[in-house]
Amino acid sequence: MWSFILRRLLYNIPVYLGIVLVVMLILRVNDPVYAALGKNPSVEEIQAKRESMGIDRPFVEQYGRFLKELVTLDFKRESWDLKIPVKQLLDRTILPSLLITVPTLVTSTILGIGIALVAAYFRGRAVDKTLMILAVLGMSVSYLVYVIVGQYFGAHLLNQSLAARDLDPLFATSGFDPALSDLGTWARQPARNAGMWITYCCLPVLIGVFVSVGYDTRFYRAVMVEETGRDYIVTARAKGAGNRRVMFIHMLKNAMIPVITRVMISLPFLLEGAIVVEVYFGIPGMGRTLIGAIEAKDFPVIETFTALLAGIFILSNILTDVLYALVDPRVRLS
Amino acid sequence: MTSAPPHPAPAPPPAPAREPVLRVRNLTTRFRTERGMVTAVDDVSFDLYPGETLGIVGESGCGKTVTSKSIMRLLPENVTRIDPASRIEFAGRNLASLPEHELRRVRGEKIAMIFQEPMTSLNPVFRVGWQLDEALRLHTRLNRAERRAKVIEMLRIVEIPSPENRMDDYPHQLSGGMRQRVMIAMALCCEPDILIADEPTTALDVTIQAQILDLMESLKRKTRTAIMLITHNLGVVAQVCDRVMVMYAGRVIESGSVRDIFHRARHPYTRALLESIPKKGGRVKGARLPAIGGMVPSLFNLPKGCRFSDRCGFVQDRCRAEEPTFGEHGAAAHPVRCHFPIETPVKISVRAAP
Numbered sequence: 001m002w003s004f005i006l007r008r009l010l011y012n013i014p015v016y017l018g019i020v021l022v023v024m025l026i027l028r029v030n031d032p033v034y035a036a037l038g039k040n041p042s043v044e045e046i047q048a049k050r051e052s053m054g055i056d057r058p059f060v061e062q063y064g065r066f067l068k069e070l071v072t073l074d075f076k077r078e079s080w081d082l083k084i085p086v087k088q089l090l091d092r093t094i095l096p097s098l099l100i101t102v103p104t105l106v107t108s109t110i111l112g113i114g115i116a117l118v119a120a121y122f123r124g125r126a127v128d129k130t131l132m133i134l135a136v137l138g139m140s141v142s143y144l145v146y147v148i149v150g151q152y153f154g155a156h157l158l159n160q161s162l163a164a165r166d167l168d169p170l171f172a173t174s175g176f177d178p179a180l181s182d183l184g185t186w187a188r189q190p191a192r193n194a195g196m197w198i199t200y201c202c203l204p205v206l207i208g209v210f211v212s213v214g215y216d217t218r219f220y221r222a223v224m225v226e227e228t229g230r231d232y233i234v235t236a237r238a239k240g241a242g243n244r245r246v247m248f249i250h251m252l253k254n255a256m257i258p259v260i261t262r263v264m265i266s267l268p269f270l271l272e273g274a275i276v277v278e279v280y281f282g283i284p285g286m287g288r289t290l291i292g293a294i295e296a297k298d299f300p301v302i303e304t305f306t307a308l309l310a311g312i313f314i315l316s317n318i319l320t321d322v323l324y325a326l327v328d329p330r331v332r333l334s
Numbered sequence: 335m336t337s338a339p340p341h342p343a344p345a346p347p348p349a350p351a352r353e354p355v356l357r358v359r360n361l362t363t364r365f366r367t368e369r370g371m372v373t374a375v376d377d378v379s380f381d382l383y384p385g386e387t388l389g390i391v392g393e394s395g396c397g398k399t400v401t402s403k404s405i406m407r408l409l410p411e412n413v414t415r416i417d418p419a420s421r422i423e424f425a426g427r428n429l430a431s432l433p434e435h436e437l438r439r440v441r442g443e444k445i446a447m448i449f450q451e452p453m454t455s456l457n458p459v460f461r462v463g464w465q466l467d468e469a470l471r472l473h474t475r476l477n478r479a480e481r482r483a484k485v486i487e488m489l490r491i492v493e494i495p496s497p498e499n500r501m502d503d504y505p506h507q508l509s510g511g512m513r514q515r516v517m518i519a520m521a522l523c524c525e526p527d528i529l530i531a532d533e534p535t536t537a538l539d540v541t542i543q544a545q546i547l548d549l550m551e552s553l554k555r556k557t558r559t560a561i562m563l564i565t566h567n568l569g570v571v572a573q574v575c576d577r578v579m580v581m582y583a584g585r586v587i588e589s590g591s592v593r594d595i596f597h598r599a600r601h602p603y604t605r606a607l608l609e610s611i612p613k614k615g616g617r618v619k620g621a622r623l624p625a626i627g628g629m630v631p632s633l634f635n636l637p638k639g640c641r642f643s644d645r646c647g648f649v650q651d652r653c654r655a656e657e658p659t660f661g662e663h664g665a666a667a668h669p670v671r672c673h674f675p676i677e678t679p680v681k682i683s684v685r686a687a688p
Contacts, residue, residue, distance in 0.1 A: 124412040231454040237408055238449075239520065240442030240472045242435070253459045328459055329504040 001322065004333035008318045019310045020070070023303055024063060028055075032297040036080065053080060053299070066303060070311075075304050081296040086304045089289065095181045097285035099201050100277060101270040104208035109263055111209065112216025119217070120224035121247055131217070138214030146207045147280045154203050171203040174282040181284065204277040216262070223258045227251045256327045264320040268313045354381035355527050355560050356405070356424050356445075362417035363397075363404045371415075372633045374400040376584040382528065385558040387551075389575035389592075391565060391607070395630050397584040398564045402530045405429060405562075406447055407437055424528075443473040446521035450533040452513035456505035462516045463501025466523060473524045488519040492549060511542035515549070522553060529554075530562045535570065547574050568611050572596060580604050583631055583641040586660055590668030598667065600675035602646045608680060640673070648674060 033049050034041070041049075050056040054065075054077070069075050075086035082089060115135075119128045151173050159169035177196045179185040186193050227233070228251055236250045275287035286305060293301035324331045363375040375397040382388050390398045403409045405422055407429065422429040429440065441447075449455045457465060463485050470481045489497030492515040505513055514534060521529055531550065535543035551574055554561055563575060571578055572592060579589040580601065588601040599605050606626040628645040631637055637644050643653040652673050660671040667677075 231449060231451055232457040234408055235449065235455045235517070235520075236457065236468075238406055238441055238447040239469050240438045240440075241468070242438055250457050250460075254457070329461075330458060330506045 001325070001333055005318060005322065008321070012314045012318075016310065016314060017067075020066065020303075020307050021063065023306050023310075024059075024066065027297075027299055027302060028059070030297070032080075032299060035297050055299075066307075069304070070307055075300075077300040077304075079293070079298055079301050081293065081298040081301070086300050089301065090286075090304070090308075092181055093284060093286045093289045094271070095183065096176060096283050097271060097274075097278070097287060099180060099197060100204050100208065100274055100283060100285065103201075103205045104212065104274065105263070105266055105270060107205070108209045108212040108216050109259075111213050112220050113259065115213070115217045116220030116224055117247060117252075119221045120228060121243070123225055123228070132221070135214040135217045135221075138210060139218070143207075143211050143276050144280075146210050147276070150203055150207045151280075154206070170198070172199050174280065176200050176281075176283050200281070200283070204274070204281045204283065208274050208277055219262060220255070220259065223255050224251060227255050230254070253327065257324060260320060260323045260327065264316050264323070267316040267319075268309055271312055272309055352383055355384045356382040356422070356562075358382075358401075358405065359421040359423070360417070361401065361404055361420045361422065361430075363400050363409070363420075364415045364417065366413045366415070369634055374584055374633060375404060378581075378584075378586050380579055380586065380589065382560045382562060384527070384560050385554065386576040387554065387561040387563055387574055389563050389565060389571040389578040390581060391568060391571055391578060392581035393566060393626075393630050395633075396581040398566075398581055399532055400584075401581070402447070402532050402562060402564055406441055406445060406530065407432075407434075408441075408447075439473070442469055442521075442526070443524045444526055445528040445530065446524070446526040447530040447532065448514070448517045448521050448534050450536050452510050452517055452537060455517055456513055458505055461502055461504055462508065462513075466501070466516070466520050469520050469523050484523060488523045489516070491522075491553070492516070492519040494519075510538050511545065514538060514542075514546055518546070518549065518553070522557070522559070525557060526559060528560045528562065530564070532564045533566070534563075536565070536567070543570075550574065568607060580607070583636060584633060585641060585671065587642070587671040588668070594668040597680050598677075599680050600667065600670040600677065601642075601672045602648050602676065603642045605676060605680065606645075606647075640671075648676070650674060 032053065032055070033046055036053075037045060037049055047056070055062065057065075069077065075090065078085055079089055115131055119131045122128045155169075155171045155173040158171065159173075162169055177200060179189075180193060180196050180200065224247075228247075232254075233246055233250060236246045241250065272287055272290070274285075275291060277283065278285045278288040279291070289301065290305045292298075293305070321331075321333065325333045358381070359379045361375055361378040362373060364371050364373050378397070378401055380388070390401065392398050400409065404414075404416055404420075407416070416430050418431070420430045424440065425444065427436075427440075429437065432440070456462065463482075466485045466488060467481050470476055470484055474481070476484060485501055486497045489500060494500050494512060494515055500508070500512075505516075508516065518534075529550075534550070535546050538546060547570060550561065550563075553559070561574075563570070565571060575592050577589065577591050578595040580587050580595070580603065582603050588595065588599065588604050590598075595604060596608065599608055603626075606624075609624045610626060612623055626645060631641060631644060637654070639655050639657050640646070640649075640653040641657070643649050646653065650673070656673075658671050658673045661669050
């Protein structure tokens with residue numbers, strides 16, 4: 001297995017070099033200097049700006065420098081827009097993103113599998129039909145509607161009624177506490193941070209779950225219904241296994257393969273963050289930062305974030321194959 | 335291999351004193367479909383005696399498999415309905431109305447089943463030893479070591495080489511014949527009274543078919559398990575069955591001992607089935623095999639009168655108007671569902687199964 005992982009990693013090196021190359025080339029189609037300096041800059045100003053940005057050097061040199069940063073994971077270039085090293089920016093934005101995306105993915109996956117199991121168990125009956133109608137309904141409503149409804153009913157009205165009873169507000173309409181993006185404070189004052197998390201992150205997470213649980217449920221139900229139609233299910237029932245045993249042991253292990261695929265595909269998006277939620281709830285995560293960087297033509301930030309996401313994508317693909325082999329004995333890594 | 339009796343020692347008809355192990359009466363199974371209710375098995379009655387092999391034959395779609403799955407109640411409950419008048423009497427209970435949790439104690443322990451597709455019938459993600467062990471865990475109080483010994487013993491009985499190693503294999507590591515042996519081991523590990531084999535050899539190649547049939551025969555002799563063998567291969571029936579029940583469009587149309595059916599088949603459909611068996615030396619090169627003209631009628635659109643009337647070479651006006659009952663029409667012999675049963679002996683030889 002280790003030789004498989006190593007081989008896959010080696011195969012992906014040229015792919016990765018290509019991704020980084022393409023990202024850097026595409027960015028350089030437009031000269032960022034003019035955007036930064038506005039109208040009518042002098043030749044000297046342009047030259048000075050070029051040098052300060054580091055784009056006066058030959059492309060090969062810029063490429064080499066960035067690769068070195070990626071290998072050492074030491075992103076010491078400064079953001080052109082925010083004037084702080086990219087490394088510092090990463091440190092500051094990763095945690096807020098993960099605080100939203102990880103709970104969303106975990107909750108939505110577990111809920112999705114759970115509801116799908118219930119629906120598949122009662123396939124074709126009223127319970128199943130009701131759940132599927134709700135799932136389609138949940139999928140059909142726009143993300144933005146959830147945000148607005150969530151902020152109005154979940155935060156604004158709830159807080160008003162809490163205030164009327166002299167209680168502290170439960171969810172903030174938007175905002176974030178900087179302490180949450182510092183791992184040190186989580187170690188020192190976990191209780192306070194947990195409270196902060198409920199105030200600022202719980203509502204965005206709930207909304208994220210609402211948005212994705214419909215899709216998840218429908219997908220997992222389809223997988224399970226397909227599995228329940230297989231011959232080995234009849235064999236298990238003919239053996240005298242009860243419905244629950246058939247569902248939770250015989251079927252579920254077979255259904256794990258599509259489940260793993262779906263979860264692993266969404267792993268890279270954990271880092272990217274839920275952009276819409278971050279923007280509307282003012283959460284200083286990677287998604288919002290990346291959008292800001294693209295608007296400001298902030299090459300160091302765009303390059304670093306994109307290259308990191310690409311790396312995570314490749315790693316999660318390899319991890320997916322390894323997990324397949326662990327779950328399905330027919331898959332051999334070679 | 336000329337016109338030798340199809341079975342070496344024609345089984346004597348079961349002595350009247352013997353009690354059937356399974357008594358099926360008026361079994362009617364309906365499916366709910368998009369086009370309405372359809373009756374897949376219509377008023378089927380038969381007995382199964384201990385230690386005998388009953389063959390159920392017929393074309394695809396005649397209700398053989400639905401009959402067997404109805405007995406085990408393995409059909410999807412949301413679309414199937416077993417008529418409340420149906421009786422499936424086993425060990426003093428009516429399986430047709432037994433609650434699910436009691437039925438689970440019958441399935442696998444008293445009545446076991448093997449299926450047509452050994453390639454897909456085993457769970458692909460569990461070791462075969464685990465799957466055998468599960469049957470023992472569900473139905474016996476043996477401890478882990480005893481179960482392991484039993485699993486190895488069962489695999490040895492079904493002639494799987496080095497069972498200690500094979501039990502740790504996954505199904506995909508075994509050949510089709512091996513998998514069917516595992517299925518048989520799994521079905522027989524709790525020493526059931528009845529083994530229902532639904533086309534157990536159809537998916538296997540010819541040499542393996544013979545091995546599997548021999549295996550079932552020798553196991554039956556050892557354990558006195560009654561076997562219900564569902565097949566469309568009359569050669570297989572001739573080789574291993576004691577009695578035969580012929581089905582057509584959801585109904586039993588003829589039943590009797592193997593001798594009765596192969597030598598004195600009375601229903602035109604049974605005759606046609608026998609004639610469509612390829613015969614050794616009985617066929618000019620290039621000539622077409624005899625086939626039954628037409629198609630099995632759709633269960634949605636059954637002919638009025640006898641269900642075989644559209645395809646029958648001996649059809650008369652009465653056949654189209656009135657459906658014959660199942661009984662001893664004409665000369666007293668084995669029962670048949672035909673107004674005008676054929677009473678001349680069959681003039682064909684049946685080759686034993688390959």
